[in-house]
Every structure is written in structure tokens, then in C-alpha cells.
Amino acid sequence: MWIELDGWMAKLRFSACHLIPGHPKCGRLHGHTYAVSVKIYGERTDEFIIDFELLKEMVAEICDPLDHHIIVAKNDSRLRITESDDSIIVDIGEKNYHFPIDDVVLIPTDSTSAESLCEYVASELASRMGSNISKIEVRIDEGIGQGAGYDLNIEDI
Numbered sequence: 001m002w003i004e005l006d007g008w009m010a011k012l013r014f015s016a017c018h019l020i021p022g023h024p025k026c027g028r029l030h031g032h033t034y035a036v037s038v039k040i041y042g043e044r045t046d047e048f049i050i051d052f053e054l055l056k057e058m059v060a061e062i063c064d065p066l067d068h069h070i071i072v073a074k075n076d077s078r079l080r081i082t083e084s085d086d087s088i089i090v091d092i093g094e095k096n097y098h099f100p101i102d103d104v105v106l107i108p109t110d111s112t113s114a115e116s117l118c119e120y121v122a123s124e125l126a127s128r129m130g131s132n133i134s135k136i137e138v139r140i141d142e143g144i145g146q147g148a149g150y151d152l153n154i155e156d157i
């Protein structure tokens with residue numbers, strides 16, 4: 001049994017700025033509006049597998065901090081990240097970005113691709129799920145018409 005939230009329809013969206021190091025087009029700083037869709041598999045404990053409202057709150061709790069921020073993958077070996085009190089410097093080869101610290105969110109991934117963001121959201125959701133949940137599917141669209149998906153079996157973690 002499963003329940004599903006469509007990120008566009010349920011307004012589970014955020015806008016953020018990122019880059020993909022070395023990519024001919026995406027290597028330049030740019031932004032997207034992302035929509036986060038989730039499908040949760042499990043057994044009912046009462047009427048629900050999980051209450052829609054609770055699930056929406058969980059997704060918002062994970063994604064709201066990213067909204068209108070520059071997202072940087074903390075574990076990307078192509079980046080050299082230097083943090084100070086009020087700024088973050090991201091060196092990518094000959095490119096050096098100097099951001100105000102409040103504008104940046106470091107996420108514990110090796111990329112900020114839609115694929116990596118799916119893994120991040122799925123793992124954050126997994127840590128919030130009850131024992132009746134067996135599988136989480138996350139789809140993240142970068143704008144309308146293109147997206148990535150990731151399936152996380154809870155039994156495997």
C-alpha cells in the first residue's frame with residue numbers, strides 16, 4: 001500500500017541556485033524551481049500509512065531551509081570550501097565564488113544534481129519515518145518536464 005504527494009500540485013517546491021562543476025552549461029551559477037514528489041510504501045497503523053499533512057510537514061522541514069539559497073554539496077571533491085564567520089569561499093579550479101554565509105546551505109552530498117538531491121531528501125525522510133514504512137520514492141523535478149528519482153528501501157538501511 002502506498003500514498004503519494006505530487007510536488008507541483010501539493011506545492012512542495014523550493015527555488016535554489018547551484019552549479020555542476022565542469023559542466024559546459026550547468027558549470028555556471030544558475031537557478032531552478034524544484035518540485036519534490038514523494039511516494040511512501042508501508043502498512044497502515046490506523047486509517048493511514050502516514051497522514052498526508054504530517055508527510056507534507058516533513059518534506060517542507062527538509063526543503064524549506066534550501067529555498068532561495070545557494071546550495072553547495074559539502075562532499076564534492078571538486079570543490080574547495082573555506083568557511084569563515086561571515087562568508088563561504090568555494091574554489092572550483094580557476095573559479096572562485098565568495099558568498100555571504102547566510103545565503104549558502106551546505107548539504108551532505110557529493111553533488112547538487114537532481115539525483116543527489118533525491119538521495120538527500122530520501123535519507124532525511126527515512127530518518128523521520130515510523131517502523132510501518134518499507135520504502136520511500138522521491139522524485140525531484142528541476143523545472144517542469146525534467147527530473148530525477150530515487151527509491152530507498154528502508155529494510156536496506
Ligand SMILES: [Zn+2]
Pocket residue numbers: 018019026030031032142
Ligand atoms: Zn541546474
